[in-house]
Structures are given as C-alpha cells and as structure tokens.
Amino acid sequence: MKITVLGCGALGQLWLTALYRQGHEVQGWLRVPAPWCSVNLQETDGSVFNELLTANDPDFLASSDLLLVTLKAWQVSTAVKNLAARLPASSPILLIHNGMGTQEELRSLKQPLLLGMTIQAARRDGNLIIHTANGTTHIGPANTLAQEYSALADTLHAALPEVAWHNDINNASWRKLAVNCVINPLTALYDCPNGQLRDHPEEVTRISTEVAAVMQREGLHSSPDDLIKYVWQVIDSTANNISSMLQDVRAQRQTEIDYISGYLLKRARAHGIAVPENARLFEQIKRKENTYERISAGLSRPWE
Ligand SMILES: NC(=O)C1=CN([C@@H]2O[C@H](COP(=O)(O)OP(=O)(O)OC[C@H]3O[C@@H](n4cnc5c(N)ncnc54)[C@H](OP(=O)(O)O)[C@@H]3O)[C@@H](O)[C@H]2O)C=CC1
Numbered sequence: 491m492k493i494t495v496l497g498c499g500a501l502g503q504l505w506l507t508a509l510y511r512q513g514h515e516v517q518g519w520l521r522v523p524a525p526w527c528s529v530n531l532q533e534t535d536g537s538v539f540n541e542l543l544t545a546n547d548p549d550f551l552a553s554s555d556l557l558l559v560t561l562k563a564w565q566v567s568t569a570v571k572n573l574a575a576r577l578p579a580s581s582p583i584l585l586i587h588n589g590m591g592t593q594e595e596l597r598s599l600k601q602p603l604l605l606g607m608t609i610q611a612a613r614r615d616g617n618l619i620i621h622t623a624n625g626t627t628h629i630g631p632a633n634t635l636a637q638e639y640s641a642l643a644d645t646l647h648a649a650l651p652e653v654a655w656h657n658d659i660n661n662a663s664w665r666k667l668a669v670n671c672v673i674n675p676l677t678a679l680y681d682c683p684n685g686q687l688r689d690h691p692e693e694v695t696r697i698s699t700e701v702a703a704v705m706q707r708e709g710l711h712s713s714p715d716d717l718i719k720y721v722w723q724v725i726d727s728t729a730n731n732i733s734s735m736l737q738d739v740r741a742q743r744q745t746e747i748d749y750i751s752g753y754l755l756k757r758a759r760a761h762g763i764a765v766p767e768n769a770r771l772f773e774q775i776k777r778k779e780n781t782y783e784r785i786s787a788g789l790s791r792p793w794e
C-alpha cells in the first residue's frame with residue numbers, strides 16, 4: 491500500500507517504521523515544509539531503525555491509499571482538512587489519538603473516516619523515539635463509507651500487532667476515554683506515575699462513576715463496577731508510565747484535556763447530567779495550562 495503518515499512524532503515514527511519494514515511505500519507529512527523526515531526509532535528489543543523517508547510530497551499524497559493521522563487531538567481537524575482535498579476521495583483516513591470529538595469536527599469529509607485508539611507506547615528522548623511497550627490498537631468506522639474497511643485491520647496488524655477491528659468502535663472509544671478521564675488529569679495534578687493513583691482510590695471511583703453515568707446515557711452498557719475494574723486494570727498494567735498529560739504539563743505543552751474531560755463535559759451537558767469531579771479536574775488542568783501560557787507570553791500572574 492501507499493501510505494502517508496500525518497504527524498511524525500512518537501506514534502507517527504512507530505507506524506512509519508513498522509509499515510516501511512512490512513514493504514509498504516510510506517511518506518511522512520510534517521508541519522514544516524521539508525522533503526525528508528528523519529525516522530529514528532529504538533525498538534522494544536533495543537535495535538534501532540534509522541532512515542530518511544520522503545516527506546510532504548503532494549504527488550505521493552494524491553496517490554496514497556491511506557492517510558494515517560498520528561497527531562495530538564487538538565491538531566487533527568485543521569491539519570486533516572488542509573490535506574483532504576489533495577487525497578483521493580476513495581482513500582480512507584484513520585485517526586489514532588487520545589480523546590474524542592474530532593469525528594464531529596470532520597463530519598464534512600468526503601473520504602471514509604476511521605477511528606483508532608492504541609495502547610502501544612512510544613516516547614521521545616532527544617532525537618530518538620523509544621518504543622516502550624507493545625499493545626493492541628483498536629480501529630473501526632467513524633462514518634458509513636468506512637464500514638467496509640475491516641481488511642485494513644489485517645494490513646496494519648501484519649505491520650504492528652495487535653490491531654483489532656470493531657464494527658462499532660464507540661464502545662472502545664468510550665472505554666479509552668474513561669481511562670484517560672481518570673488517569674491523565676489525576677497524574678498531571680499529583681505529578682506522579684500512573685501506579686501511584688493507588689493512593690487515591692476514592693477519586694478514581696468518583697470520576698469513573700460519573701463517566702459510567704454518561705456512557706449509559708450514550709446507549710453503552712457499561713456498569714460503574716465494570717468500568718472501575720477496567721480503569722484499575724489499566725492503572726496496574728501501566729503503573730510505571732508517565733501519562734501523556736503529565737509529560738505535556740512537565741514540558742509546558744498544550745494538553746489534550748479539551749478532547750478528554752472536555753468532551754465528557756460536553757456529552758454530560760447534552761444529557762443534563764452533573765459531573766462535578768470531572769468538571770473540577772478540567773478546570774484545574776486548564777488553570778495549569780493558563781499559567782504556563784501566560785509565562786511564555788511574558789504576562790504577569792493575574793493577581794500581580
Ligand atoms: N506516544 C504514545 O505512546 C501514545 C500516544 N497516544 C496518542 O496519540 C496521539 C499522538 O501522540 P504522540 O505521537 O505521542 O504525539 P507527538 O507530539 O509525539 O506527535 C505529534 C507530531 O505531530 C506534529 N504536528 C503537529 N501539528 C502538525 C501538523 N499540522 N502537520 C503535521 N505534523 C504536525 C508534531 O510536530 P511538532 O512537535 O513540531 O509540533 C509532532 O511531531 C496523541 O493523541 C496521544 O495522546 C496514544 C497512546 C500512546
């Protein structure tokens with residue numbers, strides 16, 4: 491297949507490497523105009539893949555069979571809308587990111603749209619991307635045009651297993667959203683690895699219970715007990731992780747809170763449900779982001 495990967499950060503380089511090794515023709519699409527993208531990935535077994543791959547070639551894009559999008563949630567819709575007119579209308583677009591809400595922002599796309607969520611893990615260390623853990627990637631259709639694309643899961647699975655196809659991806663999206671609503675803001679506020687949330691069981695329960703109530707109104711059959719159990723499983727299996735939100739806060743980057751707790755608040759409001767714990771976390775993370783945005787803009791603190 492001919493594949494353009496939009497966003498060549500940690501996850502983008504992981505997929506570029508895996509797809510290239512599998513014999514696919516790949517290019518990266520960067521935010522900056524450059525003809526090459528440098529892929530420098532250390533695999534879980536310690537081996538290093540280092541290649542200069544084609545980047546930003548409009549002819550390659552115009553003949554791509556797939557646009558794989560590995561951007562932060564808040565970067566997705568503007569970047570995808572900029573490229574969509576140059577991609578064949580029949581070529582699917584697969585978004586892999588944390589959080590929800592981009593599907594609604596991309597409703598007007600002509601292409602088949604698919605969503606994916608992953609528990610693969612990769613992080614940047616200087617110029618090197620380190621693949622720290624393998625895990626399943628769940629993909630499925632986000633519009634009716636994409637319903638026939640289950641074979642894509644087989645192609646991606648051959649390159650970077652496991653990849654699972656879901657005819658209805660909504661349930662997997664919401665379960666991942668629940669995990670991110672709990673782990674991401676709490677670890678960012680307590681400045682701790684995921685496993686240390688074992689010291690805050692009441693908060694984990696309260697946040698998960700609110701998410702379960704919204705999920706039930708969304709038509710998903712997830713009991714609060716099941717969801718809490720699932721959240722604890724992820725906390726245990728990723729105990730040593732520094733969550734992506736804590737990494738963003740430490741590096742003073744914009745977080746994905748608008749697409750995680752922010753999306754939950756939007757859906758809760760639509761159903762008339764109060765979610766005070768999640769609202770509090772949302773406000774606290776926004777306040778944190780504001781502090782460092784004000785510092786980088788050279789503004790004084792509001793009380794000065
Ligand atoms: N890394 C991981 O282990 C996991 C990540 N995820 C999720 O996957 C998504 C991607 O994460 P990750 O790869 O870590 O993020 P990164 O920030 O490492 O990668 C995003 C990349 O996209 C680039 N970019 C930003 N805007 C544009 C644009 N308009 N056009 C082209 N490129 C652009 C960024 O460049 P620049 O920095 O120069 O702006 C950066 O290189 C997130 O939603 C994350 O939460 C989910 C599970 C695991």
Ligand SMILES: CC(C)(CO)C(=O)C(=O)O
Pocket residue numbers: 588669670673674684724728731732733734735
């Ligand atoms: C599952 C979890 C919480 C793993 O750290 C994650 O998705 C993240 O850090 O964004």
